[in-house]
Amino acid sequence: MKVLKKLVFFLLIITSLLVLGYFIFSNLQKPTYKGEISFEGLKDKVTVFYDEAGVPHINAQNQEDAYQVFGYVHAQDRLWQMEVVRRIAAGRLSEIFGKELIRTDKFFGSLGIEEAAAKTIHNLDKNSKAYQLALAYLKGINQFIKEGTTPLEFHLVGIEKEEYTLKDMYNVFGYMAFSFAAAHKTDPLLNEIKQNLGADYLTELGIQTEHGQLIKNARKPVVQAQMTAAINKIYEKLPVPSFIGSNSWVLGPNKTKNGKVIFANDPHINFSQPSVWYQSHIKTPDFELYGFNLALTPFPLLGHNRNYAYGLTMLENDDVDFYIEKDHPENQNQYKTVDGYKNYKTYSRTIKVKKEKDSTYQVRVSQHGPIMNDIVEQIQDERPIAMKWIYTHLPNQLLDVCYEMSHANSLSEFKRGVSKIHAPGLNVMYGDAKDNVAWFGAAKLYQFRDSLNTKVYLDGTTGKDEIINFLNFGENPQAINPDWGYVYSANNQPDSVAGKLYPGYYLPEDRAKRIVTYIEEKEKFTKEDVSKMMNNVNSLVVKEVIHTALKSISENDLNTKEKEAVQFLTAWDGNYYKESVAPTIYTKFIYQFLENTYEDELGEKAFLQFLDGAPLQKKMIAIQMNREASVWWDNINTKEIKEDKKQIVTASLKEAVAFLEKQLGTDLNTWKWKRVLSVEHEHPIGKAGGLLRKFFNVGPFETNGGNEVINNHIFRLNASGIYTVVGGPSTRRVIDFSDIENSISILPTGQSGNRFSPYYKDQAQKYLEGKYIKMKLNQEEIQKSENKLEFLPK
Known part of the structure; x- marks a missing residue:
């Protein structure tokens, strides 16, 4: 009996110590939301008020100080997310996740994103405000790396923190741009249909063909689809989300009850934990913006203030083309061009692999781009297939674009910034307090010769399948204050460009048709009407x-x-209710x-x-x-x-x-729909399952919604009859210029990526229920926040 008592006593002590240890560790891991922090390089004190949703409201005397502090607070909530996303384009995921990510590293590391970034950074105007504020933001992140706590995930995967550079920032831009593209998932499959089935089959898929180049009605099953399959597998392994689609509509004064613009936007992105967007509110004597930022980016892609609001959807234009090259018969280091044979550019890459030997591979690059056969070993095609991606072929001004969109003082200034977008293609949406509404199809659009089908492989040897000219931005699809009183976008086919329908991978009319019908059926809208509309699940x-x-x-x-x-x-x-x-x-x-x-x-x-x-x-x-x-x-x-x-x-x-x-x-x-449909927000480590899944993931949940309704809950059709939602509205935002201080938004899970933060998943249930939180702009209200963090110059 005495032995049993001693054993129980011993177990109680061990349990108490474990509980105490977890309590101490978890408190040390929590982000700092109140108190004082000495900060190197500040000119003046900066005060951050955290509201009830964990959104930092940054008050500074100048923008350089504000962006330094923003970098710090962004990092303390999202450093792990920053770490993962910066590794994708650099081909460095295998360092932390092991050999299963080698193919992913090989693929992304060969796209030329890093090489394009190095060239861009070399040519940046080092005196520009965009450059200086980007460096200030990075300085803030790096100060947190030096002085802040190390996130739990770094301990679990066994890596050290590393400082961040502009190259990392451009790697994020590059990954974002490629995740918008669809050609690499579609063109290889269409090419096999062309080769094996013939013109009639391809034409019925909406793909126009040159009949003379096709094998007519060969009726041979397409059994390979190697590149498409391999790239889809690569995307399945990604530990961060890719971009899918989006909705946005902006109602002019004649469509609103209060006679002012109402702006709505919900970008569709694969679900993940943490959520893709990080909210912040920056205020200085000469600048104010409430923004939604991607990890490791200083300027928001979605934002608003008292004067204007902006957001985006995917344009879905075609900016990736595949070319069949022809090797020299006696020298595989050369390929045929219209000007004779040229040498491939070749480079060797080494992938560091966790607990394994390094993996080394070589890539050849033609004038069109990297040879995919070298990157995707599943391709069983003797012909070299090169991928030309406009993002890496033209000058990159995305840093200036993001700065100018977030710092515009007028519609004309905003449009000038948007016009610099080359890739990815975006529908940029705009509304302002002066009653303007606008939509811009923003991308560097280009033309080939007539009748050329760019959704199948092109001939890289003759010079006949090359781009013949780039269009001026004025020819891009766009609308400013149209007579009908609103603009909208749901990844649908835009109007003709230069007299033609521009090729792309546009989504069906479902959401666009529902949005237009909804708007046309109602004479005047309120903010509440629009917020309800965003949760509509009717097709x-x-x-x-x-x-x-x-x-x-x-x-x-x-x-x-x-x-x-x-x-x-x-x-x-037609309603996708979970009880239906x-x-x-x-x-x-x-x-x-x-x-x-x-x-x-x-x-x-x-x-x-x-x-x-x-x-x-x-x-x-x-x-x-x-x-x-x-x-x-x-x-x-x-x-x-x-x-x-x-x-x-x-x-x-x-x-x-x-x-x-x-x-x-x-x-x-x-x-009932809820028996076969569910949603879960997966953390990269939570994907391992078991206790890690329960600890890091958010969900699973039952949910309303379905494919191609306004509340777009995207799932893949499959034979199992069980559907897991992979993506949907990454945020819902409604900005009413008649009541700007009470504009609303919601995230799918929460503001913080720190598992020990109270804001890790506090919005998840509200999101499912179609509720919102206030995006605060009223300074008096903001200063009533319980959590106040002051940054003091050292």
């Missing part, structure tokens, strides 16, 4: 798709359960429809890549359903039968219902 297009599909189905061909499923679909109002049944049936039906239509020609692997190529797959749902005749209907594996639309649609419904009965039971009333 007008799904109802049209169902109506068209059911016309091809005969009731006599259906059993009782299938007829019941049809009743749910017919009665559906119809979205579950519709989503599985659409998967079966796409599988029965495309998989036989594409083959299993390429069909999976088709599903992952979201813009193409999503656009084809309504287009294909509206066709009565199609080369894709006939299943090439059933040689005795020639299937038609009725057979495909009917079989798809039957298969969907049979599958759902096995998955969810025979009572259709229980087939």
